[in-house]
Amino acid sequence: xxxxxxxxxxxxxxxxxxxxxxxxxxxxxxxxxxxxxxxxxxxxxxxxxxxxxxxxxxxxxxxxxxxxxxxxxxxxxxxxxxxxxxxxxxxxxxxxxxxxxxxxxxxxxxxxxxxxxxxxxxxxxxxxxxxxxxxxxxxxxxxxxxxxxxxxxxxxxxxxxxxxxxxxxxxxxxxxxxxxxxxxxxxxxxxxxxxxxxxxxxxxxxxxxxxxxxxxxxxxxxxx
Numbered sequence: 665x666x667x668x669x670x671x672x673x674x675x676x677x678x679x680x681x682x683x684x685x686x687x688x689x690x691x692x693x694x695x696x697x698x699x700x701x702x703x704x705x706x707x708x709x710x711x712x713x714x715x716x717x718x719x720x721x722x723x724x725x726x727x728x729x730x731x732x733x734x735x736x737x738x739x740x741x742x743x744x745x746x747x748x749x750x751x752x753x754x755x756x757x758x759x760x761x762x763x764x765x766x767x768x769x770x771x772x773x774x775x776x777x778x779x780x781x782x783x784x785x786x787x788x789x790x791x792x793x794x795x796x797x798x799x800x801x802x803x804x805x806x807x808x809x810x811x812x813x814x815x816x817x818x819x820x821x822x823x824x825x826x827x828x829x830x831x832x833x834x835x836x837x838x839x840x841x842x843x844x845x846x847x848x849x850x851x852x853x854x855x856x857x858x859x860x861x862x863x864x865x866x867x868x869x870x871x872x873x874x875x876x877x878x879x880x881x882x883x884x885x886x887x888x
Contacts, residue, residue, distance in 0.1 A: 665684070665685035665686075665722075666682055666683070666684050666685075666718075667682070667683045667685070668680070668681075668682060668683075669681055669682065669683045669729075669731075669761075669765070671757065671758075671761040671765070672757075673734060673753065673754050673757040674753050674756075674757055675734075675750075675753075677734050677739070677740040677741055678739065678740045679731050679732060679733070679734060679739045679740070679754060679757070679758065680707075680731065680732055680737065680738040680739050681707050681729055681730055681731025681732060681739075681758070682707060682718070682729070682730055682731075683727070683728075683729050683762075683765070683766060684718040684719065684721065684722045684727060684728045684729075684730075685722065685727050685766075685767075686722050686724075686725045686726060686727055687722045687723050687725075688725055691725065691769075692767075693767065693768060693769040694725055694726060694727050694767075694768055694769065694772075695725075695726050695727070695768060695769055695772035695773065695774065695795070696726065696727040696728060696729070696762050696763070696766050696768030696769070696772070696773050696774075697721060697726060697727070697728040697729070697773070697774045697775065697776055698728070698729050698731075698755065698758050698759050698762055698773070698774075698775050698776070699714050699717065699718065699728060699729065699730040699731075699776045699777075699778075699781075700733075700751075700755055700758075700775065700776065700777040700778065700781030700782070700784050700785050701714065701730070701732070701733065701736070701737075701778060701779075701781050702778045702779030702780050702781050702782075702801075703779060703780040703809070704736070704743065704829060704830050704832045704834075705736065705778070705779070705781070706732050706736050706737030706738075707730040707731050707732050707737055708730075708737075709778060713778070714730045714778075715730075717730075717776070718730055727762070727766050727767070727768050729758055729761065729762045729766060731754075731758050733746060733750070733751050733754050734746055734750050734751075734754055735750070742833070743832045743833060743834065744826060744832075744833040744834065744835040745835070746835075746838060747835070747837055747838050747839075747840060747841065748784075748806065748838065748839065748840070748841040748842065748845055749840070749841050749845075751780075751781075751784050752784055752787055752788060752845070755775070755784050755785070755788045755792075756788060756791070756792065759773060759775070759788075759792050759794075771793075771795070772795050773792070773793075773794055773795060774794055774795055774796035774797065774798070775788065775789050775792065775794045775796075775797050775798070776797075776798040776800060777798070777799060777800065777802055778800045778801060778802070779800075779801050779802065779803060779869075780803055780809070781800075781802075782799040782800055782801065782802020782803060782847075783802055783803045783804070783806060783845075783847040784847075785797060785798070785799065785802070786799060786802065786847035786848070786850040786851040786854070786877070787845055787846075787847055787850040788850070789850065789851070789854045789856070790850060790853045790854040790855075794854070794856060795856050795857075796856050796857045796858070796859075797851070797854055797856060797857070797858045797859070798858075798859045798860075798861065799851070799858065799859070799860045799861070799862075799874070799877055800861045800862075801861070801862055801863065801866055801869060802847070802860075802862075802873065802874070802877065803847070803869060803873060804847055804848055804872075804873040804874075804876045804877050805847075805848075805873070805876070806839075806841070806842040806843075806845055806846075806847065807842050807843060809839050809842055820833070824836075847877075848876060848877065848880045849880075851877055851880050851881060852880040852881070858877075858881055860874045860877055860878055862874035
């Protein structure tokens with residue numbers, strides 16, 4: 665079962681996404697997963713990574729919600745209005761929606777985050793009482809985003825401090841929380857099972873990022 669959905673975030677903006685139900689009816693209250701996309705991404709992600717992931721989860725009897733953050737994809741707002749704080753808030757709202765409307769076991773919900781979405785996932789997993797966490801090519805150090813922006817974004821030179829990246833107008837306010845939000849502290853506080861997935865030759869993030877996450881895992885989460 666795949667169903668287009670929309671729900672209001674804490675600011676009253678509509679966020680849009682896709683709710684995937686398990687392919688089997690083995691459990692009336694299956695576990696569920698919230699998927700958090702990356703910087704300037706959307707609920708599909710490159711090469712349909714999130715679509716493939718949600719469908720694989722469905723075959724395994726797990727429900728999932730993949731959605732567009734505020735200002736991304738088909739959700740309300742413009743990307744220049746988004747920030748790290750709005751994305752973290754959206755993650756909380758998405759988890760609440762999945763628990764409320766996804767017909768899942770509310771005590772068996774996990775979080776998957778890709779790239780910047782991985783950093784957001786690390787921040788929210790413990791407050792959300794998630795049962796499991798997946799960090800997929802996740803950024804460990806948010807201040808790195810500033811250097812990334814300086815290297816790859818193009819200043820607009822229109823009197824603002826905004827820049828253009830991949831066709832998106834990125835506000836200088838997007839990174840206001842970079843020095844305040846600490847994904848590594850978030851993953852250290854999370855005591856549930858944690859899976860770290862990172863390609864050996866990531867285009868942007870060196871292997872120091874997953875290594876730093878692994879070192880900060882709570883003892884109960886550490887394996888291998």
